Amino acid sequence: MNLLKDLEFRGLINQMTDAEGLDKLLNEEKVKLYCGFDPTADSLHIGSLLPILTLRRFQMAGHHPIALVGGATGLIGDPSGKKAERTLNSKDIVVHWSERIKEQLSRFLDFDNSENPAMIANNYDWIGSMDLITFLRDIGKNFGVNYMLAKDSVQSRIESGISFTEFSYMILQSLDFLNLYEKQNCRLQIGGSDQWGNITAGLELIRKTNEDAKAFGMTIPLVTKSDGTKFGKTEGGAIWLDAEKTSPYEFYQFWINTDDRDVIKYLKYFTFLSEEEINTLEKATQEAPEQRQAQKALAEDLTKLVHGEEALQQAIRISEALFSGNIKELTAAEIEQGFKDVPAYTNEEETVNLVELLVQAKISPSKRQAREDIQNGAIYINGERITDLQHVLSENDKIENKYSIIRRGKKKYFLIKSVY
Structure with a gap:
């Protein structure tokens, strides 16, 4: 052409x-x-x-x-x-x-x-x-x-x-x-x-x-979004090309979350896929939008272009681990990327009871609520449900002896940084 x-x-x-x-x-x-x-x-x-x-x-x-x-x-x-x-x-x-x-x-x-x-x-x-x-x-x-x-x-x-x-x-x-x-x-x-x-x-x-x-x-053309919001902006600010300012995982997530109304336009703008390949993805978006094939192609193509193959695979691993809830598969470096913006608490005690930790980290508002959360199965450590009121945070709960991810309910994540 x-x-x-x-x-x-x-x-x-x-x-x-x-x-x-x-x-x-x-x-x-x-x-x-x-x-x-x-x-x-x-x-x-x-x-x-x-x-x-x-x-x-x-x-x-x-x-x-x-x-x-x-x-x-x-x-x-x-x-x-x-x-x-x-x-x-x-x-x-x-x-x-x-x-x-x-x-x-x-x-x-x-x-x-x-x-x-x-x-x-x-x-x-x-x-x-x-x-x-x-x-x-x-x-x-x-x-x-x-x-x-x-x-x-x-x-x-x-x-x-x-x-x-x-x-x-x-x-x-x-x-x-x-x-x-x-x-x-x-x-x-x-x-x-x-x-x-x-x-x-x-x-x-x-x-x-x-x-x-x-x-x-x-x-x-200046790039626009169909919903009227500014392109290239998120709650955390601008999407930078520098991995130190916007991690490869955040970069990947920005593109994977592209609106169906914008994704084909962005594939044309930002990728080097052929007209035939783009038309195929457009058809897939119309027929099976829930599969998000176009968004995946866009996110993978651009993350690889800007950050390289290794960073792309890391971003995919983080995304899959968060989707499945299997946090233990992640490395400490991947934890730092994937949970960069969640509430964090530094645990300076060598051993700490989970009930105490939930209150100290402000995950649960009181010990009574913390106990109820544990008993009701609402507390997860690195993707595993914890129902034992006597559970003590141990090395087994720490990824590379540094991080523990506590989830309360379905979506509220907290990052625990351990000094010991």
């Missing part, structure tokens, strides 16, 4: 300049294209995954992706999609975050490909050394204030206020495109739909400074 046709099938094209010209260029040449990623945290989140994977699609089709880390623009702040001014971060923090993002991008793009290697660039390399006079004379003179005011990213902030710093962001991003066009022969910029104004401003700057220039822009 033609690359642009595949992107269209997947719903990945929101806006494009000169579709016919770009299609012709992509079919005739190996094109360099770029997408920018500003370091606004020490990790990218899944909102950044769509443009990253779109770059990967271009590379798989034989083109040369450039992942641009915004070491300079990250010091300024992009007003696009924001209702208020961003907090400015120090140069040291932005440099550190830029390095972390470079590491993450290398997981998805092939920088060692002998035929069409990807490359990393940092816009601080050309913006950081530019003096003010050069910026104003050579770059700023190409931008009319009325032209900039008409852009959505600025218009949306006129009433609430926008600083000159963020107002100038569009010029800096345009300079990125110009620099990559002139130095790397980069002909295409892609980005989220909120970047359309910045992308077209870059095309205008290239046109004004290079008479015979032919460059292109394309935006990708």
